[in-house]
Each structure stands twice: as C-alpha cells, then as structure tokens.
Amino acid sequence: MTNPLVSLSHARKSFGKTEVLKDISLSVEQGQVVAIIGPSGGGKSTLLRCMTLLETLDGGSLSYGDLAVATDNGSGSVYGGKAVLSQAKTRFGLVFQNFNLFPHYTVLKNITDAPLSVQKRPKDQVMAQAHELLAKMGLEGKENMVPCELSGGQQQRVAIARALALNPDVLFFDEPTSALDPELTKGVLKVIRDLADEHMTMVIVTHEMSFARDVADHIIFMDGGYIVEEGPAEQVINNPQQERTKLFLANYGD
C-alpha cells in the first residue's frame, strides 16, 4: 500500500493559551476531494495553515507521501531541515480567501513567475502551460491585465491557476469564495468542480454546504479544535450523526 498524499496525525496547535487544534488526524488519498466545514473559530483555517507550513505544529506529525515533514518525538513536533521543507512546498498549492495575487505583476506573470524563478523550468513550457491554464479558467485575453483590473472571481481564478502552475500533488483552498459575492462565486466553484472531475486532489475549507456535498468525497466537520464528525459527503451533510453537526447544518439550511 502506498502512503497517502497528505497525512497528519495527532496535530496540536496553540496560540498563547488558546488551544486551536486538539489532536487532529486526517489523511488525503490521491484523487480525493476533502471538504472541511464548521463554525468560524473552529480551527479550520489553522489546520490548513499548519498543513501548508504557514504555521508550525506544536505536536503531531505531518507527511507528504513518503516525505516526513514533521515528526513527533513525544514532547512535540520536530520539523525537517530546509531541504525537506522546500521539497514539501513543491507538493502542495494553496488558494487564499483573499487571493493574495501580486498586484504589480500581470496575470500572466503572476502565473509564470514561480515556475520560472522557483522551479527554474524552461520558459516555453511554462508559457504554454500558463495559456492552457488561463483558457481552462475562462481567462483568455486577460494575460496582460493586472489583478486590480479583474473582478474578485477572476482574481481568484488567477490565484488557482497560479497554484496549479507549480504542478502540485494536492491543492488546498482556504474559503475560496468567502470574499466574493454570490454571482462571482459560481465561476470559482465551477472551476473547482472541473478540477474535481479531473481527479485533482483537493482539500477545501468552505462555507458552501451544497457545494461541499456535491464536490467532496469526504467531509470533515470541525468545531472547538476537534474533528467532531467525518465521513462520506452525502452522509455528513444529509444525515449527520452528531448533535453539533446537526445544529450547525440546520443553521446553514441550504
């Protein structure tokens, strides 16, 4: 049996005295789409930030395939060296809630700069891939625009293309549509749906319940720093077992 693409076990994280993640374990298999839902402040974003190395775990272990990024030596997490971390970063991409595009770069440069200057791939290959991605995102003809000339939905699609351009094994989304109005949300969700159809491995923190149900294979409901409930998407959304999950979904009612 091969290693899961991402595997996190017994993760703990505190900010000061506030324990945000309390013993979280999860794994993501090749081609799987995992949605993480739950109330604000439940630790979803922190979980994603720990998996994308923007935060360091206090305890627990994290690995990407065969690459052990952090191991727990009993008293806390121990991270691998620089080489391990930079290798890990080539395996995942992250799409932020507020896009975080580089405002001074054109759409094309936002997408191509990291493949060129970080991965040092050949220019014609990177350019060809970028144009392919732009077409896929429905952004043909926007190459030479700068982010401020685009709508929020278009910006988020550029951000997705930027993440995909590095050919990650897994793509993380941190509430990708929370900064968008409903009209613009559709286009972004469609793009993510298309990626799911192509069996792109994804982990999506979202407040779009029906979207989560339709797109995800597996749903994790988080609250208070714990995974309260998880299981097949249909089951968690349509037939939740835990009281807290029921209450949360009732309040959403979509």
Added chain:
Amino acid sequence: MEFGTMMGLLLSGLQFTAIIFVITLVGALPLGVLVALGRMSKFKPLSLLVQFYISVMRGTPLMLQLMMWMFGPFYLFGASMGPDWKYFACCIGFILNYAAYFGEIYRSGIQSIPRGQYEAAEVLGYTRTQTFMKIILPQVFKRILPAMGNEVITLVKDTSLAFVLGIMEMFTQAKAIAAAQTSMMPYVIAGLIYWVFNFVVVMVLNRVEKRMNYYHD
C-alpha cells in the same frame, strides 16, 4: 559685476550642488534599504545599534555632523587628511544622514505590505531574498514615492549646508558674490535656481508616480 559673470559663478556652484545631490542619492538610496532591514532585524543587538544610529542622525543637525566628519579625523587621531578631505567628509556626512531618513521611509513601506503577500510567496516556494526583491520591494517603491519626494526636495536645499566645509557649491558662491558686491541679487538668483532645480525634481517624481499607476492594491 556683470550679470553674465555672476551667472557663470553661480552655475559653477550649481555643478557642485548637483554632484552632492546625485552622490547622496546614489549612496543613501541603497544604504537606506540596509538601514531598514537592520532596524527590522530580529537580531536585537543589530536592531538596537541601527536604532541608535538613526536616532543620532535624525537627532543632531546635519551641519554639525558635517563638521564632525570634516575635523573628526584630526581632533580624534591627529590625522591630517589633505585638501580634498572636505569632499569626502561632505559625501559621508550627507549619505549617512539621508540613509537614516530613507531607511525609516523604507521601513514604513515594508511594514505596510500585507502579510498575505509574504505568505503567498512562501507557499509558492520563493526564497526570502526572492520574496523581498521581487514581491515586496517593487510594491514598497510605489507606496513610499510621495514620502521620498519630500525627502529628495529637502536634499536639494540641504546641499547648501556644504558651505560650512568651504565647498564652492551654489550657496557658497552666492554668499561670496553678495558680500563682494553688497547686493541681494546673487541670493535672489540662487533661490530661483534652487526653485527650478526642485521643479525639475518634482516633474521627474510625478512622471515616475504616473508610471507606477498601472496598478493599485
């Protein structure tokens, strides 16, 4: 004295004024980046040292600093520096003083860049140097232009402080002619030339600002 002769003397002074101006910018603009980075360093001793440097540079008169560079070597070490030392003292004094101000302006710009920019760069695998040079600094440049404009305009006028070192820049010339001729005219004309100089500086700055307007955050 004929008007033409006076203009000739003032314009020869303007050459020195312009040289001090350019050398200060060439030295202090990059040095300011190091000052800002040192000031923001997580290594406390370095940060404190740079804070002390900034405090001295901003807290004492530039004219006094120029005199210290001019005569310090002799009074401190008994070293006689030769007749050209005043030019070096002038450049050192101006560059170190302006680097302190520039450094603080850079710092204000660097700290105004949202954290998300660093995080995006980090996730994409940029090294820290790449992140700073490619992502942060170009955005900082746009944000600090108005504040830098202020400082550069001040520099044009501050070059006149070089008169205390006996450098024949424009103000020194104007003062000499005015004394010899008992006339206001040299001051008036020097003033006009400074004004035109700054007019050009502002025009250039506006043009750069316009060029940076192709995006906003």
